[in-house]
Amino acid sequence: MSARSVAIVGGTGTGDFALGELLDEQTVDTPFGKPSAPLRQCLVGAQRVWFLPRHGDGHHIAPHLVNYAANLSALHQVGVTDVVALNAVGIIGRRVPVGGIMLPDQIIDYTWGRRHTVRDGACGSLEHIDFTEPYSRHLRQDLLAAARSVGLDAADGGVYGATQGPRLETAAEVARLGRDGVEIIGMTGMPEAAIARELGLSYACIALIVNEAAGQGEGDIHAQLRQAMTQSRERANQLLRAFFSAKE
Numbered sequence: 001m002s003a004r005s006v007a008i009v010g011g012t013g014t015g016d017f018a019l020g021e022l023l024d025e026q027t028v029d030t031p032f033g034k035p036s037a038p039l040r041q042c043l044v045g046a047q048r049v050w051f052l053p054r055h056g057d058g059h060h061i062a063p064h065l066v067n068y069a070a071n072l073s074a075l076h077q078v079g080v081t082d083v084v085a086l087n088a089v090g091i092i093g094r095r096v097p098v099g100g101i102m103l104p105d106q107i108i109d110y111t112w113g114r115r116h117t118v119r120d121g122a123c124g125s126l127e128h129i130d131f132t133e134p135y136s137r138h139l140r141q142d143l144l145a146a147a148r149s150v151g152l153d154a155a156d157g158g159v160y161g162a163t164q165g166p167r168l169e170t171a172a173e174v175a176r177l178g179r180d181g182v183e184i185i186g187m188t189g190m191p192e193a194a195i196a197r198e199l200g201l202s203y204a205c206i207a208l209i210v211n212e213a214a215g216q217g218e219g220d221i222h223a224q225l226r227q228a229m230t231q232s233r234e235r236a237n238q239l240l241r242a243f244f245s246a247k248e
Ligand code: HPA
Pocket: 088, 089, 090, 091, 163, 168, 169, 185, 186, 187, 210, 211, 212, 213, 214
């Protein structure tokens, strides 16, 4: 356990995760190209934590243009073992309020045309990874325990539907996703989770619920999103602080 090295992959609205002192910054190249930004190692409490903003510094890379393979490979190259992904999502239904957070336990991938593997025999050996449980059980459990330790509500489990974006969904698409069993919708959950598994990285997602999915609520999605982001982000930060203070 002592060799565990954690990275946070930040998403929309989480790029300014309150990190401590900057310890190291590395511009890494990978067989798949460059990651979204230099990797930065910061002090969070007493822990050294890597941080990578998925959409780049200043948030300029659209979900379908993120180089997920380069991002995960770069983290792997610097010795990261565990990735905690922050993903903004819309919610279907009422189980978790907007402004809350969820740790999903399943994924359905609706994305297309993205480099979705680093184990296809062309680059890396051909492997058919077991993806029955797409998120790492022990990392999810550690995060949930950290939430409980500070009395923070973090919904345990749910199906993440990864859509292509960058547009939001139609009401009919959301209804179909709901029939599929999807509870939260985001644009960046895949292929990130699968490539992490291919590289042998533990991976879990903290989903920031920032809006009701299209057709599920009354108001303007973007207004809701702006309003809820601060609340969800504060919850995610609280969870991460608890997680890193619990980690040896
Ligand atoms: N759909 C897809 N991606 C999202 C949403 C949504 O409603 N909210 C935040 N990211």
